[in-house]
Structures are given as structure tokens and as C-alpha cells.
Amino acid sequence: MKVLITVPHAEVAGGVANYYRIFRKHGSKRFEFIIIGNQGRERSLCRTLIRFLTDIRCFIKTIISNPYDLIILNPSLDPKSLVRDGMHLFLAKLFGKKVVVFFRGWHTKWEPLIFDKLGWFFRFCFFKANAMITLAVEFKKKLENIGYSKPIFLETTIVDDDAFSDFRRKKYKLSPERFDSGIHILFLSRIQREKGIYETIKAFQVLKRRHPTVSLSIAGDGKELDRVIQYIDRSHIESIEILGYIDGREKTEAFQKADIYLFPTYYGEGMPNSVLEAMAYGLPVITRPVGGIKDFFEDGKMGCLSNSLSPKVIASNIERLIVNPNLVNKIGKYNHEYAKQHFGSSQVIQRIELICELVFKGKKDEAGA
Structure with a gap:
């Protein structure tokens, strides 16, 4: 055939x-x-x-x-x-x-x-x-x-099978204070409004007030990128890294550096590759029930699935993970194994x-x- x-x-x-x-x-x-x-x-x-x-x-x-x-x-x-x-x-x-x-x-x-x-x-x-x-x-x-x-x-x-061989689950000391000192959030997508980029930044602002040491990486390119950079500059938000379009080794390193993957999309998604890739790299995922995500995603077991686009709600969902490193490690391991078996x-x-x-x-x- x-x-x-x-x-x-x-x-x-x-x-x-x-x-x-x-x-x-x-x-x-x-x-x-x-x-x-x-x-x-x-x-x-x-x-x-x-x-x-x-x-x-x-x-x-x-x-x-x-x-x-x-x-x-x-x-x-x-x-x-x-x-x-x-x-x-x-x-x-x-x-x-x-x-x-x-x-x-x-x-x-x-x-x-x-x-x-x-x-x-x-x-x-x-x-x-x-x-x-x-x-x-x-x-x-x-x-x-x-x-x-x-x-x-x-x-x-x-998900490329090679991603599973690149997987490296981090080990954390089990004190929330120690974990909070190095927490890193990743947003990776085409940069456009409907992908939830502004909700991500605003949620990070809310979170930053309560947890000053957290950081955010934004990876991707798109028509909204220049306006996103201008928004961050005007709002004087610190600890945000703009990576632009990444692939290959750079993409692997971005996933390995991250602790949580955030993707509050309201775009017409089928099943976002980035969510599956984040799971493969052992990251808890915070996202919305769009497209095929809601057919397999187990809220609480894989991260957080919420309809809300409120920055305060998104920040609270991230915070539940920040203060519970045991849960992050447990979710990360489960996500990695699930992605390996299915994606x-x-x-x-x-x-x-x-x-x-x-x-x-x-x-x-x-x-x-």
C-alpha cells in the first residue's frame, strides 16, 4: 500500500x-x-x-x-x-x-x-x-x-520518541521554600492572543507578587510577539525571558529547564502538540478543556484543567503546585509515562x-x- x-x-x-x-x-x-x-x-x-x-x-x-x-x-x-x-x-x-x-x-x-x-x-x-x-x-x-x-x-x-530519551526529571528538596526559590514556568506556542499569551503574562504578574523568585519563559513566534514584548516593557514585569521560535536542542533545553507548563488557550485547537510534549518531559500542565485535551486530561493527576481565563484563578492553580513539590514530582512522573504510552x-x-x-x-x- x-x-x-x-x-x-x-x-x-x-x-x-x-x-x-x-x-x-x-x-x-x-x-x-x-x-x-x-x-x-x-x-x-x-x-x-x-x-x-x-x-x-x-x-x-x-x-x-x-x-x-x-x-x-x-x-x-x-x-x-x-x-x-x-x-x-x-x-x-x-x-x-x-x-x-x-x-x-x-x-x-x-x-x-x-x-x-x-x-x-x-x-x-x-x-x-x-x-x-x-x-x-x-x-x-x-x-x-x-x-x-x-x-x-x-x-x-x-511526540518524537527521542523526547523520551531526553527526559530528565528534576529532584527537589521537599521544602516549599526551597522549591519556590527556583520555580520556572514555560509558555510555548505560536504567539497570538487566542493562545492565551496575555492571560499567561497577567497570571505571572499576580504570582510574582506572592512569589518574587518565580520566572517565566515565552517561546514561539507569531504576529503578536512584538506587541507582547511592548506590553511586558510597559508593565515593567521582570523575570520574563523571550526565547522566540525554538526547535531541536533549544526546545529540549526549554522543557528541561521548566518546572510547570502553562497554556491557557482559547484557540480552535485540535490537540496541541506542546501539551503532549510538556507531559513527555515530565511537566505538570495547566491548560483549558479545548479540543481533544478534555478527552484524556485527568484534572489533578496531570496538572490543572480549568475553564477560567482569569489571571487570578490561573495564578492560584500554579500556586497549588509551587507549594507542593511532592505533587509536582508525582504528576511529572505520571505525565511522562502516560505520554510515552499514548503519544x-x-x-x-x-x-x-x-x-x-x-x-x-x-x-x-x-x-x-
Whole structure:
């Protein structure tokens, strides 16, 4: 069986690009990849249209000249992605290919437009897929509710197996005062408002008043980064380190340095890679019940899962960990083992291979579909 997967350009930061960088590194030769979408440089409508038409031409040429048995598309639930991937799906079916649609991000604000006003387009294009993959039970149920009756598989994002060999759990003296003297918080994400960056900074301000020695690292790049730096400067907040975009060894070091991972996102997440990576490195996680996070996250056992965006509430959740180093160590160990069993690249790729085999053979997965 030979599978073609559509992927973003390597220069485009984000969870999908990161997922397939890891997938390519550890996956088998049966998987091949084709880049679609912008390269991070297109800004004008004209350039975007040219890129779209170029992608279509390359896609047609690729599936005609290669004997692919299955194609995996990777849209998010937003109008731009659905038009692009809807066209690719239509063309793939036109040439007799089996198709799996793997929904990545899921923007609930677009549901009324896509499922109601443009429901005819969604059904016409996407109901042709032989199967779908989602990152959350909630998304699966919504697809079933609008009438999609073919298999829908539940999956996760991915953690590079190498991260588990890099894991180094810190040992703390069990006095809260000693632990508090070196506590370090990490926020790692694309820097935009909806990812909870300002809530993170404001919560850190609240925490800093009660625990002056705590520190925060902000890692990532994005359209909001310059304004974030200006906000920190205007507010005269100390002990915040701006790392910018990091990868490889720098990313490993950031996770190893941290004691707690904070990610109060309200973005249209599927299942954030950074949460899974933080768990792999043995960090307690403080986040919100968005996307697939709420399907597996055990509040209290993995950290804290809270709907609140209040900086005071977020600071209080961090403080519960700061004053209890035994709990931090216990959560860290549990998170590391859980991530290793469920999110490691070996396990994820094996599950994707099984899904491809089941779809290719026309069978349903008793466990996941």
C-alpha cells in the first residue's frame, strides 16, 4: 500500500508541520508527502490564488504519475482550508483514489457557516471521503450529527520518541521554600492572543507578587510577539525571558529547564502538540478543556484543567503546585509515562498505518471507528 499525505511547507510554523516532521523522521517508506498551502510569504490575494492553482496542478500531476492507494488530507475547520482541501478531495475521488480526511484545528466559530449556510458544499465534497480522523470526541459527534456515516477514527497528535530519551526529571528538596526559590514556568506556542499569551503574562504578574523568585519563559513566534514584548516593557514585569521560535536542542533545553507548563488557550485547537510534549518531559500542565485535551486530561493527576481565563484563578492553580513539590514530582512522573504510552511517534504512526490498512481494505476499526 502506498499513501500520499498533503502537508504544509516546512517554513510554516504550527502543529501540523511539526506533526509531519516527526512522522517523516520515523515513518515507513509507504508514506510520501506533497506540500500544499502558502509558504509563509504570500500576503496578497493574487499570490494566494497563484499558489492555490499551482498546488492543484502539482497534485493532479502527482496522483496521475504515481500508483497511490490512499490519500490523507489535513484541513482545519475553517473556510480557507475547506475550499482548498475540498478541491483536492474532489480531484482525488475523480481519479479513483481512496481518501482519509484528518481534521486538525477545529474553529467552532465557523461551524454555523460551514455546516449550515455552506452545508451543501461540505456534504458534496467531504462526504466523498472514505473515512475521517478527528482529534476529539466532540468533533466526531458533530460530523456524525450532520450525517457523515462512514468510519470516523479518533487520534492524537505526536511526540518524537527521542523526547523520551531526553527526559530528565528534576529532584527537589521537599521544602516549599526551597522549591519556590527556583520555580520556572514555560509558555510555548505560536504567539497570538487566542493562545492565551496575555492571560499567561497577567497570571505571572499576580504570582510574582506572592512569589518574587518565580520566572517565566515565552517561546514561539507569531504576529503578536512584538506587541507582547511592548506590553511586558510597559508593565515593567521582570523575570520574563523571550526565547522566540525554538526547535531541536533549544526546545529540549526549554522543557528541561521548566518546572510547570502553562497554556491557557482559547484557540480552535485540535490537540496541541506542546501539551503532549510538556507531559513527555515530565511537566505538570495547566491548560483549558479545548479540543481533544478534555478527552484524556485527568484534572489533578496531570496538572490543572480549568475553564477560567482569569489571571487570578490561573495564578492560584500554579500556586497549588509551587507549594507542593511532592505533587509536582508525582504528576511529572505520571505525565511522562502516560505520554510515552499514548503519544510517542512509534505508537501514533503504527495507529495511522492501521487506519490506512482498514480504509484501504474497506473495513471498520472496532476500537476507533
